[in-house]
Amino acid sequence: MTEFLQQVLNGVSLGAIYALIALGYTMVYGVLRFINFAHSDVFMLGAFVGWAAVEKLHLPTRSFGGGLAALALAMVVCAVLGVVVEKLAYKPLRNRSTLTVLITAIGVSLLIQNVSQNPTIGFGPNPRAFPELFPARQIHLGGLTVSTNQIVVLAVTIVLLAVLYWIVHRTRIGTAMRALSFNATAASLVGINNDRIISFTFALGSALAGAGGVLYATNYPSIDPLMGTLPGLKAFVAAVLGGIGNLPGAALGGLLIGLVETFVSGTRLSTFRDAIAFAILIAILLFRPAGLLGKLKVEKV
Amino acid sequence: MNPSDSGPHSRRRFLTLAAVSAVLAGCREKEGDPAAQAIRIGLFGALSGSEAGLGQYTDMGATLALEEINAAGGVLGRRLELIREDNRTTAGESATAVKKLLSRDHVVAVIGDGNSGRCLEAGPLCQAAGVPMVSPAATNPKVTEIGDCVFRVCFTDPFQGAVMARFARESLGLSRVGLLVDASAPYSLGLASVFRERFAAEGGTVVSEQRFSGGDKDFRAQLTALKSAGIEAVFAPSYYHSGGLILRQARDLGFAGPMLGSDGWEAPELLEVAGRTAEGAYFPVHFSPENTDPLVVGFLDRFRRRFERPPTGVSALAFDTLQLVADAIRRAGSVDSPAIRTALAATREFQGITGRISMDSSRNARKPAVIIGVRDGAFRFLRVVDPGDPGRASS
Numbered sequence: 001m002t003e004f005l006q007q008v009l010n011g012v013s014l015g016a017i018y019a020l021i022a023l024g025y026t027m028v029y030g031v032l033r034f035i036n037f038a039h040s041d042v043f044m045l046g047a048f049v050g051w052a053a054v055e056k057l058h059l060p061t062r063s064f065g066g067g068l069a070a071l072a073l074a075m076v077v078c079a080v081l082g083v084v085v086e087k088l089a090y091k092p093l094r095n096r097s098t099l100t101v102l103i104t105a106i107g108v109s110l111l112i113q114n115v116s117q118n119p120t121i122g123f124g125p126n127p128r129a130f131p132e133l134f135p136a137r138q139i140h141l142g143g144l145t146v147s148t149n150q151i152v153v154l155a156v157t158i159v160l161l162a163v164l165y166w167i168v169h170r171t172r173i174g175t176a177m178r179a180l181s182f183n184a185t186a187a188s189l190v191g192i193n194n195d196r197i198i199s200f201t202f203a204l205g206s207a208l209a210g211a212g213g214v215l216y217a218t219n220y221p222s223i224d225p226l227m228g229t230l231p232g233l234k235a236f237v238a239a240v241l242g243g244i245g246n247l248p249g250a251a252l253g254g255l256l257i258g259l260v261e262t263f264v265s266g267t268r269l270s271t272f273r274d275a276i277a278f279a280i281l282i283a284i285l286l287f288r289p290a291g292l293l294g295k296l297k298v299e300k301v
Numbered sequence: 302m303n304p305s306d307s308g309p310h311s312r313r314r315f316l317t318l319a320a321v322s323a324v325l326a327g328c329r330e331k332e333g334d335p336a337a338q339a340i341r342i343g344l345f346g347a348l349s350g351s352e353a354g355l356g357q358y359t360d361m362g363a364t365l366a367l368e369e370i371n372a373a374g375g376v377l378g379r380r381l382e383l384i385r386e387d388n389r390t391t392a393g394e395s396a397t398a399v400k401k402l403l404s405r406d407h408v409v410a411v412i413g414d415g416n417s418g419r420c421l422e423a424g425p426l427c428q429a430a431g432v433p434m435v436s437p438a439a440t441n442p443k444v445t446e447i448g449d450c451v452f453r454v455c456f457t458d459p460f461q462g463a464v465m466a467r468f469a470r471e472s473l474g475l476s477r478v479g480l481l482v483d484a485s486a487p488y489s490l491g492l493a494s495v496f497r498e499r500f501a502a503e504g505g506t507v508v509s510e511q512r513f514s515g516g517d518k519d520f521r522a523q524l525t526a527l528k529s530a531g532i533e534a535v536f537a538p539s540y541y542h543s544g545g546l547i548l549r550q551a552r553d554l555g556f557a558g559p560m561l562g563s564d565g566w567e568a569p570e571l572l573e574v575a576g577r578t579a580e581g582a583y584f585p586v587h588f589s590p591e592n593t594d595p596l597v598v599g600f601l602d603r604f605r606r607r608f609e610r611p612p613t614g615v616s617a618l619a620f621d622t623l624q625l626v627a628d629a630i631r632r633a634g635s636v637d638s639p640a641i642r643t644a645l646a647a648t649r650e651f652q653g654i655t656g657r658i659s660m661d662s663s664r665n666a667r668k669p670a671v672i673i674g675v676r677d678g679a680f681r682f683l684r685v686v687d688p689g690d691p692g693r694a695s696s
Contacts, residue, residue: 002529003525003526003529006529007522007525007526010519014521127542127570128570128573129573129574129576132576136553138552138553138554138555145553145554147553147554149553220546221545221546221549221574221576222518222542222545222546222570222574227518261519261522262519262521263522265511265513265523266522266525266526267526268512270484270511270513270522270523271513271514273514
């Protein structure tokens with residue numbers, strides 16, 4: 001039983017990070033109907049901003065204040081990056097086919113990865129150690145061991161999800177986002193500045209990815225320019241699993257993927273972990289093509 | 302720099318020319334005036350490129366041995382000459398380098414690269430030419446499987462499994478160990494299977510085995526399962542990038558027992574990633590500069606004086622490699638490659654800087670390993686462990 005609870009805890013803290021990344025995929029899909037493959041690289045850059053906050057700006061390590069400041073900095077830098085990527089790469093293609101934008105997104109992703117891997121203008125290809133942002137302690141609850149880093153991940157994720165929910169459902173700009181996602185033409189007809197809302201969506205999604213990057217690196221303190229690829233892919237699966245375009249779906253999908261991975265890893269089938277995660281995706285798509293919480297829309301042709 | 306003595310000679314033509322042009326005569330010559338000529342030994346390595354550090358430290362170790370041998374009067378009354386070829390850390394270049402050494406320079410023996418992949422490339426050429434090749438640090442078992450002309454002075458990957466099994470059982474007194482294995486790395490799988498067998502043979506139990514894939518960053522699920530199985534220690538043969546994260550997460554989960562690893566953990570990055578959680582980690586290496594053995598201390602001192610920097614493990618191995626080749630030539634009493642090969646294969650209890658070396662029937666060095674423990678955020682020399690004869694102890 002203790003082992004089961006410990007694995008649930010491990011799975012939830014991993015899934016929370018997938019959820020943060022998945023939200024960015026799903027939000028961009030909601031407004032632009034394409035998968036922003038560069039999202040996983042924004043996640044990676046978030047981790048590097050967190051690293052730079054300590055190594056270059058000398059923020060204090062092992063303190064909650066310093067850790068939260070690094071987190072906030074990563075979110076701001078990633079938000080700006082997300083907007084810049086959108087303005088430079090995606091906006092000029094606004095009226096082109098989705099496929100064109102999709103291929104461009106893959107190009108942007110490769111560009112960020114390769115620039116980051118360059119030792120002179122980027123970070124270099126070698127993994128580097130991520131500093132201890134938050135004080136790392138273990139709390140023992142019965143047979144359970146909870147690390148403070150796991151608590152930080154869960155707390156930050158819950159706060160960010162709450163803020164996101166508030167923005168999307170309780171503010172004017174959130175209402176505009178939902179309107180845009182519902183019908184872009186109609187939204188612009190009622191006076192919504194679509195370009196501004198799209199930029200805002202990228203900023204919001206990228207900020208979450210940046211936070212995810214820092215939290216991921218706090219838990220797995222070895223960072224490199226290709227670190228985003230696999231978590232990004234898992235988060236994408238999570239977004240599709242939950243129903244792409246659906247915010248609670250992305251969060252639920254992230255948690256599920258995290259839990260499935262953890263439970264598979266703890267058994268003899270551990271090497272089939274990714275295969276099982278993807279098999280679940282295929283099964284969901286077969287039986288619920290819109291995902292767990294998505295609503296199937298019939299497209300008129 | 303060796304004098305330019307290029308010229309595409311076939312062996313036959315070369316033999317006829319040898320009498321006329323003594324300068325060009327290779328070491329295999331029985332004719333001419335052998336006493337006047339240096340005995341040529343080739344060295345190919347990554348002297349430039351991404352692994353230039355490996356190649357240069359290899360070269361420094363071999364150079365020190367070369368100078369000391371020649372200062373002491375050489376071998377069989379003749380000077381040794383080291384002919385270096387750079388493979389630029391590039392695939393395909395090692396074959397070219399070795400071809401040059403064999404056909405142009407007619408070396409009697411070759412010192413190989415420290416990298417297994419590049420030795421696998423060059424080894425078959427030496428084998429075909431019947432010239433013995435000795436690698437200082439290629440640990441992959443396949444290297445010496447090339448044929449009876451390929452040797453190594455380091456221990457093999459799986460051998461470390463035996464070392465750690467004995468260390469866990471005898472030095473740490475452990476009886477219940479869990480394995481955490483990288484299922485995508487033959488290195489890790491090989492070590493784990495030897496450890497499992499030897500640890501059981503010495504009376505311990507491998508309670509549980511968990512697997513991961515290379516590049517994984519999350520090991521909490523596997524570690525949680527191991528911890529629940531009631532283990533005293535974890536053996537996780539892996540490279541440092543996984544090792545650091547495994548150490549960190551094991552301690553995060555409240556596991557306080559010893560963490561055993563493999564030589565892939567020997568990197569400063571392990572300490573950077575694991576931080577304080579690296580305390581209580583143990584792994585085997587080929588050589589430790591903290592070893593207080595007078596032989597090691599003397600070597601360190603001479604190396605520092607010659608190159609104004611401390612040697613790395615591969616320097617010590619390369620030093621031993623050339624000393625061993627020289628010793629084999631002495632024992633063979635000849636500079637004939639087949640005779641040197643036979644003498645190398647018969648090496649017993651050769652006292653090197655990295656321990657007493659005996660060649661087993663597969664031409665792998667059987668020698669003790671140095672165990673490193675992490676104390677106060679640094680790699681510390683702990684002890685020397687000789688796992689004995691792997692073939693004998695399991696019976």
